[in-house]
Amino acid sequence: MGYVAVSGGSEAIEASIRLLDYYRSGTDKDLDIETVAEKLSLLVDRVMGEAGLYSKTYAALALKQCEGCIEEAVFLLRAYRSTLTRNYYSNVLDSNNMRVVRRISSAFKDIEGGQILGATYDYTHRLINFEIGSEDAGALRMNVLEELNSQRPEEIAPCPRVSDELKKEGLIETVLPDKAEPFDITENLLEYPADRSARLQTLSRADTGFLSGLAYSSLRGFGGAHPTVGELRTGYVEVNVPYLFDEAQEIYLGEVLITEVEIFSEADDEDKLKLAVGYGAVFGRNENKAIAAAILDRELETGGPYPSQNEEFVLTHGDSLEMSGFLSHLKLPHYVTFQSKLDAVRKTRGGKA
């Protein structure tokens, strides 16, 4: 037979999945989960953030299962979330009391609590280090631990925010804490105009590349923000859930590593005398994403004609799972729909002739 009707799908799928094992097996060396979780931290952070599930081990496992594909790993973790019963909502995280590991401001040289450079690739020369190809992992680990242990840890006091000072001066609007129940984007359809809580959650889970590109477009001129990074802080914050039998108490669950960014920008055209703030928070050390989220928070607050200022455009199109799902569905057969399209085109041509 000269044509191929798509049938016998079961065997084809089984064989395709076995072939994936061939690709995944790669070499006879194993990649253990701890190695992925601890040596590819930034990749793991990105996957946890876009999945909205904080578990280094599961993120590493997911990455191993899908040959390191970010979208697939996010997909695995998201699907896993759907099977878990949600027992608690945590109390609002208090990032004022963050155990800071890095904190910088591009707005002021001296900030209360001090700048802490922490770990960053920003000032490295991006030269491939060929020695890493044959390094002794054990020795490397021992060296860094030795250096760490020889130092006395400094007491870290909770730092005030850079924006607090500007608020005191009246340069930034002081807003009262919003006690309203936050919108939950994981259990509701996001409707527009969206609450700010919904916006910030959506940005926080969004695809890193999507946010970076949009924020970049805004910086280049397709937008209004001229942002300064008021503060970028990375560190550990406590997660607590309310104690059911006593409202005043809470139960400590553990801590998560997050990066928070506040950018400062002009308030708006009418009010050049004030500064406005954009905020972004993400899991792990995904700094550019946090900056991009903060820029977009500001752009969406202002609104305007550019893509980065269009709430529906920004918030609807950045979910990794949704974009990769819809794009990949184009690979499914579309015989019926295409036949209908053909019919419409042929009829139209017939009508013209």
Add this chain to the structure above:
Amino acid sequence: MNKNYNFAFIDEGSKREIRRTILKAVAIPGYQVPFGSRELPIGRGWGTGGIQITLSLIGPDDVLKVIDQGSDESVNAVNIKKFVGLCTDVRTTVKTSEATIIQTRHRIPETPLRNDQILVLQVPIPEPLRIVEASEEKTKKMHAEKDYAPMWLLLYESLIKYGKITLGTEYPLMVEGRYIMNPSPIPKFDNPKLNDSECLYLFGAGREKKIYAIPPHTLAESLAFEDVPFEKESFKGKRCRLCGSEDTYLDEMFDSSTGEKMYQCSDTSYCQEVRGCI
């Protein structure tokens, strides 16, 4: 059945929430009810809205049929059946008449459905007005105000420009004279089956987080003008090369060795039934 997961995968609280959404959809035919769509282990855009409906409705005694483009054997149909099987153990069938729940993508079976059957359609873009308005905020208002002028204008302009309405699949319908709805990418050929039907039609859009319904015996009319009636795809003078049917939706195929064009039923199980194979 994989015992690590709940029956039908999704946790019971979420399933109940989806069933409540379905009830609301049935109560307001053609209206898109928002819901907290859950992530599934299947691609978002690959039928997750339909699957969530199926999973929230299915019980141990149900008999499931899944088709994709009319075919039970298509890779995606097989994949979905495999997934539901993995977490429920329900019986599956290819015979339309045997199924209690039929999940489908892009087709409605040729065999007429009964009042004890539910057809679940997978929907990529639930919003019928999306082709005239990109913003969800605006289309929501248009539905609320029954402002369907841009839609009618689109059809009219198509007529003026090309002498025909050039929409193919996803041809919009007016439900009970109130809401314009998107029947999902089924061909126009299948649109009339939605009107005054015996069975319940449920539409699920997972990525877009909407569920809507056409209950039995609901008026669902394909949009048309008084002097320009609605027109289906036509296969005049053509017949299925296997079963000889002349009244079914046909897939077109080429024999690459002879260059000959051939036609075959898109509903493969109907074709097999006509031939007495199943």
